[in-house]
Amino acid sequence: MIEVKDLTKFYGPRPAIKGITFKVNKGEVVGFLGPNGAGKSTTMNILCCILPASSGSAEICGYDVFEESLEVRKKIGYLPETPPLYPDMTVTGYLKFAAEIRRVPAKKVQAAVDRVLEKCVLQEVRQRIIGRLSKGFQQRVGLAQSMIHDPEILILDEPTIGLDPIQIIEIRKLIQDLAREHTIILSSHILPEITQICKRVIILNEGEIAAVDSLEGLTSSLNKSERFVLKVRNSQNNIQDKLSALDNVISVKAETEDQFLIECEMNSETQDRVARMALENSWGIEELKLVSMTLEEIFLHLTLEEHEPSEVKNGVGT
Numbered sequence: 001m002i003e004v005k006d007l008t009k010f011y012g013p014r015p016a017i018k019g020i021t022f023k024v025n026k027g028e029v030v031g032f033l034g035p036n037g038a039g040k041s042t043t044m045n046i047l048c049c050i051l052p053a054s055s056g057s058a059e060i061c062g063y064d065v066f067e068e069s070l071e072v073r074k075k076i077g078y079l080p081e082t083p084p085l086y087p088d089m090t091v092t093g094y095l096k097f098a099a100e101i102r103r104v105p106a107k108k109v110q111a112a113v114d115r116v117l118e119k120c121v122l123q124e125v126r127q128r129i130i131g132r133l134s135k136g137f138q139q140r141v142g143l144a145q146s147m148i149h150d151p152e153i154l155i156l157d158e159p160t161i162g163l164d165p166i167q168i169i170e171i172r173k174l175i176q177d178l179a180r181e182h183t184i185i186l187s188s189h190i191l192p193e194i195t196q197i198c199k200r201v202i203i204l205n206e207g208e209i210a211a212v213d214s215l216e217g218l219t220s221s222l223n224k225s226e227r228f229v230l231k232v233r234n235s236q237n238n239i240q241d242k243l244s245a246l247d248n249v250i251s252v253k254a255e256t257e258d259q260f261l262i263e264c265e266m267n268s269e270t271q272d273r274v275a276r277m278a279l280e281n282s283w284g285i286e287e288l289k290l291v292s293m294t295l296e297e298i299f300l301h302l303t304l305e306e307h308e309p310s311e312v313k314n315g316v317g318t
């Protein structure tokens with residue numbers, strides 16, 4: 001559905017994206033994750049025919065974004081980082097205008113406006129002036145304009161930025177609903193958002209792809225060590241030292257006086273040996289469980305300088 005090959009964009013002498021390649025299949029909801037300046041908006045602008053690339057190719061439903069931009073525009077709905085709203089217009093007036101510039105046939109404009117008003121839960125504010133709506137509602141109007149021509153693909157650039165927590169939850173829910181009928185690329189640097197909405201993530205860093213994988217895949221490919229938590233009932237002074245002395249244990253951190261985070265080599269059966277040690281020493285196991293790396297940790301790991309991208313590039317284009 002979306003196929004990007006070796007895409008590069010220079011702003012003057014500086015590359016913003018450097019030869020990125022990825023695919024998005026029909027019906028997928030893919031998260032574009034990356035720190036400020038990673039190249040998320042640049043890539044999205046190219047996919048939406050707003051910016052020309054310097055080299056490489058991008059196809060949407062088989063149409064080239066440079067050569068066949070009119071076809072591509074029919075397939076894509078775009079919510080840019082700053083929603084393209086006219087604050088003096090009413091919601092309905094603006095959506096009608098958006099329908100016209102998207103070449104929705106005149107007879108179908110009213111139905112299109114009604115459809116997006118309903119989808120984005122905007123009926124109550126349909127006659128209000130956009131500039132006087134709350135930011136969350138303005139964002140919904142932005143979403144509504146992006147789908148006025150009923151596109152198959154939605155590209156949403158940081159759709160929840162600047163919203164309060166309640167509005168964030170509402171917009172997120174709306175996107176989850178839209179995901180049932182659309183292929184979506186969503187950018188964000190809010191990590192929980194990506195975990196909640198997207199099945200697959202593309203992590204961009206300094207214009208390059210640091211990883212493309214499912215959330216589970218990312219976690220497991222990065223987990224060269226495993227970590228688990230031991231919580232005991234009978235805390236003793238020497239627990240940390242004893243655990244640290246076990247074979248294959250990399251580190252032991254005392255989180256509280258009766259709870260320890262143990263990092264050990266993968267598949268080293270350390271957990272069994274910890275359990276045995278706890279029994280022999282009558283520590284009283286209250287909890288012993290594996291903890292996987294959070295997306296936040298993965299993100300930091302991938303975007304910090306020392307990472308080696310080749311290790312996590314498996315899954316590119318799948």
Ligand SMILES: Nc1ncnc2c1ncn2[C@@H]1O[C@H](COP(=O)(O)OP(=O)(O)OP(=O)(O)O)[C@@H](O)[C@H]1O
Nearest residue numbers: 011015016034035036037038039040041042043189
């Ligand atoms: N019009 C422009 N002219 C020159 N440089 C630009 C322009 N737009 C973006 N850049 C640069 O290109 C790089 C990528 O920017 P981009 O906006 O794509 O990043 P981003 O991942 O969307 O970041 P953010 O999370 O801050 O939105 C940055 O270094 C940015 O400064």
Ligand SMILES: [Mg+2]
Nearest residue numbers: 040041042081
């Ligand atoms: Mg951006």
